[in-house]
Amino acid sequence: MDREAARDLALDAAEELFYSRGIQAVGMDDIRGLSGVSLKRLYQLFATKELLVEAYLxxxxxxxxxxxxxxxxxxxxxxxxxxxxxxxxxxxxxxxxxxxxxxxxxxxxxxxxxxxxxxxxxxxxxxxxxxxxxxxxxxxxxxxxxxxxxxxxxxxxxxxxxxxxxxxxxxxxxxxxxxxxxxxxxxxxxxxx
Amino acid sequence: MDREAARDLALDAAEELFYSRGIQAVGMDDIRGLSGVSLKRLYQLFATKELLVEAYLxxxxxxxxxxxxxxxxxxxxxxxxxxxxxxxxxxxxxxxxxxxxxxxxxxxxxxxxxxxxxxxxxxxxxxxxxxxxxxxxxxxxxxxxxxxxxxxxxxxxxxxxxxxxxxxxxxxxxxxxxxxxxxxxxxxxxxxx
DNA sequence: TCGCGGAGAGAACCGGCGTTCCCTAGGGTA
DNA sequence: TACCCTAGGGAACGCCGGTTCTCTCCGCGA
Known part of the structure; x- marks a missing residue:
């Protein structure tokens, strides 16, 4: 799975979870669980949760x-x-x-x-x-x-x-x-x- | 300070803080700090934070x-x-x-x-x-x-x-x-x- | 076959916060 | 003066979640 595909999967999961439950109710581990993208990779793509939220919006x-x-x-x-x-x-x-x-x-x-x-x-x-x-x-x-x-x-x-x-x-x-x-x-x- | 007065002070602080900063951004200790009502008393008046939020709304x-x-x-x-x-x-x-x-x-x-x-x-x-x-x-x-x-x-x-x-x-x-x-x-x- | 580099899983770390607990001080009473 | 009872301060506890670290595994090149 290349970088782009992982980014898309992560953002798909972020959108699904952040939108339906709210931002603070969703942990990075939930994103990992739904997207299948490992925490390490997530943090390579988005250095902080805030940056992930920003990219989602x-x-x-x-x-x-x-x-x-x-x-x-x-x-x-x-x-x-x-x-x-x-x-x-x-x-x-x-x-x-x-x-x-x-x-x-x-x-x-x-x-x-x-x-x-x-x-x-x-x-x-x-x-x-x-x-x-x-x-x-x-x-x-x-x-x-x-x-x-x-x-x-x-x-x-x-x-x-x-x-x-x-x-x-x-x-x-x-x-x-x-x-x-x-x-x-x-x-x-x-x-x- | 009697029970009623403490309740009012607590709700005043809750309103001020919850409204201006959001609910999850405010801790019970912030409420205590602004209201001057001790944590013990706060929890006598509102058994959980959720009940305090409810009373505030x-x-x-x-x-x-x-x-x-x-x-x-x-x-x-x-x-x-x-x-x-x-x-x-x-x-x-x-x-x-x-x-x-x-x-x-x-x-x-x-x-x-x-x-x-x-x-x-x-x-x-x-x-x-x-x-x-x-x-x-x-x-x-x-x-x-x-x-x-x-x-x-x-x-x-x-x-x-x-x-x-x-x-x-x-x-x-x-x-x-x-x-x-x-x-x-x-x-x-x-x-x- | 033997390293080695990168990736993933998940434990570990650390700070924050809801909630509870302990210790002390003060005031009322015999 | 000695004794309680209450209240308050704030430390302690347990959990959660963001972020980092470590260990292991796999594929690739010599």
Whole structure:
């Protein structure tokens, strides 16, 4: 097993365990047990647990945003793309392994203690906000609307996690429809010509 | 120092430390150091750390909702009361000690491990949702609107915590205004007579 | 066949923390 | 003054988990 393969196995196990149980509840030995990568190798790949956590959040950030983008960009219409974000959240919330947002959870757990984890959470949420701003800009809608959509999405993630139901995605979608309509009335996306 | 006073001191210290640093980052000895209540007494009052955490969340739930209600119920108009919720969030977010929502943070930290903490978070959020539903019902607005307002509020708490800015409260308030207007158009709160 | 270098398993080390225990001091009482 | 009883401080205990170390084994080259 070469270095790359071991790294992937370790990160797979880290993602599975850290996400489902929380970071502090998982020991390096648990990672070793699930991944089959020996402790020695683990520490060659990630000098400390904190670095492993960082790599886990980094990799998940990339894959999370890619999964979202794939779903959203199947649509052509800019307005539909915005709503597709909430539809995708609903799909995500419905997955059996769903346990809330990894970054919100990590921030709650270690944001006060670890500056790097707080920074990772900020980075991820900034990237998500930037994406929403791109989507609203493409639809000719103002930036403040994107920030409101961000609040709906974050609220849906939290509520879906704590209440363990995917319903908040549909609620957020409905609210987004209202906000889009209101913004459309103020500054129509497609001028009447 | 009698039993009641010691209990209050211990809970004051617990709230201060657990909220600012996270639960697992605080040891019983830290509680003792800040409260001045000896370990022996602490364990007479709370047989385990978990019971202390539970008592902390319980007490904070009561005081958090009382603070909110005090601010909201200074207004008479049902519509104003709803918006007052978001104004109060802005005041809260602006406090120097603000570090996000204690229940969202606790859930992220221990929700997967401790069933009682997950239940506390659910209980608190259910109570908040019930309050929002009461406010919208009093304004003659439909229940789904309350659930959407809940998403805005939760999203604002998370975003204000991670980005360390009170701005999300105003963004959520603006979105709430739009949603209220839309709901008012559909089913006017004050019929035209 | 004989070393040798690297890798893995798991024990060992060490610090932290929840919980318990011991020792002392102080105050009330005969 | 002598004796208890209580409370508090803080050391002690046991466990856990991050990190390191050691021992063994395997494959490869001379």
């Amino acid at each position: 980094e990799r998940r950030d990339v894959s999370w945003r890619r999964r979202l983008a794939r779903h959203v960009e199947a649509f052509e219409d800019p307005g539909e793309r915005i709503l597709a974000v909430f539809d995708w959240l609903g799909l995500w919330f419905g997955e059996p392994a769903f346990r809330g947002c990894a970054w919100i959870n990590s921030y709650g757990e270690l944001g006060a203690t670890s500056a790097t984890i707080a920074a990772q959470a900020r980075k991820h949420k900034l990237a998500f906000r930037r994406y929403l701003r791109e989507l609203t800009a493409a639809a000719g809608l103002p930036e403040p609307l994107a920030d409101q959509l961000l609040l709906l999405a974050e609220g849906a993630m939290v509520t879906a996690g704590i209440f363990a139901t995917p319903a908040p995605a549909a609620q957020a979608r409905a609210a987004a429809v209202q906000l889009l309509a209101a913004a459309g009335r103020a500054r129509p996306a497609v001028p009447a010509e | 319980e007490r904070r739930d009561v005081s958090w909702r009382r603070r909110l209600a005090r601010h909201v119920e200074a207004f008479e108009d049902p519509g104003e009361r709803i918006l007052a919720v978001f104004d109060w969030l802005g005041l809260w977010f602006g406090e120097p000690a603000f570090r996000g929502c204690a229940w969202i943070n606790s859930y992220g930290e221990l929700g997967a491990t401790s069933a009682t903490i997950a239940a506390q978070a659910r209980k608190h959020k259910l109570a908040f949702r019930r309050y929002l539903r009461e406010l919208t019902a009093a304004a003659g607005l439909p229940e789904p609107l309350a659930d959407q307002l809940l998403l805005l509020a939760e999203g604002a708490m998370v975003t204000a915590g991670i980005f360390a800015t009170p701005a999300p409260a105003a963004q959520a308030r603006a979105a709430a205004v739009q949603l209220l207007a839309a709901a008012g158009r559909a089913r006017p709160a004050v019929p035209a007579e």
